[in-house]
Amino acid sequence: MLRWILLGLSLVCLVVALTTKSAFALGIVMLVGLVAVCGFIFSLLSDRVSSVLRPETSMASSEHLAALAARSKTRQDARPNPAAPALNPPESPTQAP
Secondary structure, three states: OHHHHHHHHHHHHHHHHHHOOOHHHHHHHHHHHHHHHHHHHHHHHHHHHHHHOOOHHHOOOHHHHHHHHHHHHHHHHHOOOOOOOOOOOOOOOOOOO
């Protein structure tokens, strides 16, 4: 609901800014309109982020993450390390005739 109030306030400020003849009122109205537009955008972003955010109950605990990291490390240590292939194999010497 606040999102639509901010959008309406920004539109009203735009109309007042276009029709006013006072420089002071123009500055105040433009400032309020800018704050209202920023609030409207932040409320849209907040709703977007919260719609794709996973709930706290589906996230892994720090103990579980530590156990997964330890298990991954033990698997890496147990895996044989293949010898790296030579990048530039030595060339056989050629004999000059």
